Amino acid sequence: MEKISKISESEWEVMKIIWEHGPVTSDKIVVLLGDEVQWTQQTIKTFINRLVKKGVIGYKKEGRWYHYYSLISKEECIKEESEFFLKRVFNGAVGTLVSNFLEEAHLSENEIEKLQMLLQEKKKKDESNQK
């Protein structure tokens, strides 16, 4: 559980691609980022390199190509990032955060129902814990 050195905004975009597309070459990353961002291929390579330096991604060589893959769990990262955001912007108040997002959001009926079930579950569990 050692400290993960912080991933910057831009590096996050790269990480998302790497998480989603398994071991992937740099030029594939460039292509996949294509419509998301405005960076040149050089810039993207800089970010890849910094991620390697930070030890959050690794690679295996294959011919002249490096295939990059993540060394850290996406879920773990999201969790950390979320906790940080929650604390920073909402002072740790999950209820406020959630209602804020819900108010602004537009959700499908299906999604709404899933959330309702989640809450129902939660309530039941709390009740049995309370007893």
Add this chain to the structure above:
Amino acid sequence: MEKISKISESEWEVMKIIWEHGPVTSDKIVVLLGDEVQWTQQTIKTFINRLVKKGVIGYKKEGRWYHYYSLISKEECIKEESEFFLKRVFNGAVGTLVSNFLEEAHLSENEIEKLQMLLQEKKKKDESNQK
């Protein structure tokens, strides 16, 4: 609706105090931040100054004291910050974001019920829109 220059992590902590405590002097800010952070008074003054430079807070002088107040809306800032976070970490999927937070969270029964009502409302509204 001009571009607000970005507020850094540390500056956010100062902004939270200023939003919550109306026009407030620097030394009051120092005291109020006391248990939150580890910064020296000098460091805090730097942040205050940068916020002034960025044009997000103003002040009125009174004797030797400056009383600082926010020039930007907390709600607006939270909204921007939230949108950014949503996009960055959850690719814009509010449903996923919310269920993620809910799963981790521990919420009071009251809070749960408030959220349930919010969802109920939302569903109703969607239905009538759909028709």
Add this chain to the structure above:
DNA sequence: AAATTAAAATTACAAGCGTAAATTGTAATG
């Protein structure tokens, strides 16, 4: 009015970041 004092403002400085060009190393090719 001069001296003191305590704010604010200026200056400092290293690390990180966004942005990329230049260089190096090495696999592929003639």
Add this chain to the structure above:
DNA sequence: CATTACAATTTACGCTTGTAATTTTAATTT
């Protein structure tokens, strides 16, 4: 095997940020 082409690595550079010490300014006190 020498050359080429292309991927990775190194270098670059100005801006922001975290962290604060130093200097200036102006209110208060003697």
